[in-house]
Amino acid sequence: MSRRLNRIEGQVRGIKRMIEEGVYCDDVLNQIASAQSALTGVAKLLLEKHIRTCIKDQLIAGDEEVVAELTKTIARLINKN
Template sequence: MGDEVKDNCSSCGTDESGIRTAHHDEKTIKELVNRLNRIEGQVRGVKGMIEKHTYCDDVLNQITSVQSALDGVSKLLLEKHFKSCVKDRLSQGDDEVIDELLKTIFRMKK
């Protein structure tokens, strides 16, 4: 399977520069952005802890919290991807989406 992308998904496509795009409803985008904004604040907090020489175990606990929050974003995005792009491409007979998805999931599980 190459890196070329078929524009078979009615929810996804490519923009004018050839970059793959996804179509998410505004509620999903807002939820993802809100979560990422909180994570961004958590990361700044971890940086501040390090700058203040906070005890390593406390910093590591905060890093674990950030990783968990990022996992939540990934899970939400994966769910939306399954329910839109993957579903649409499979219904149109594009079985390559399965290989693409498996590759992504295996990368996420490393």
């Protein structure tokens, strides 16, 4: 996941540079869409890991409140797209 985040960080720096250099807006917008897509991919991976580890462990420990927390988290992710 670290490599993905490093790549996204580079994309964002590239977008900033494009804006500073006055690159054609459509090209910048395409790069922004690409960075957003990459972030969504990282979020999906992290959510899966969270469910398989943290959520599972909390449910096994009897913490049913974690379901409400997970539901809110998923709603936030869905509403951003």
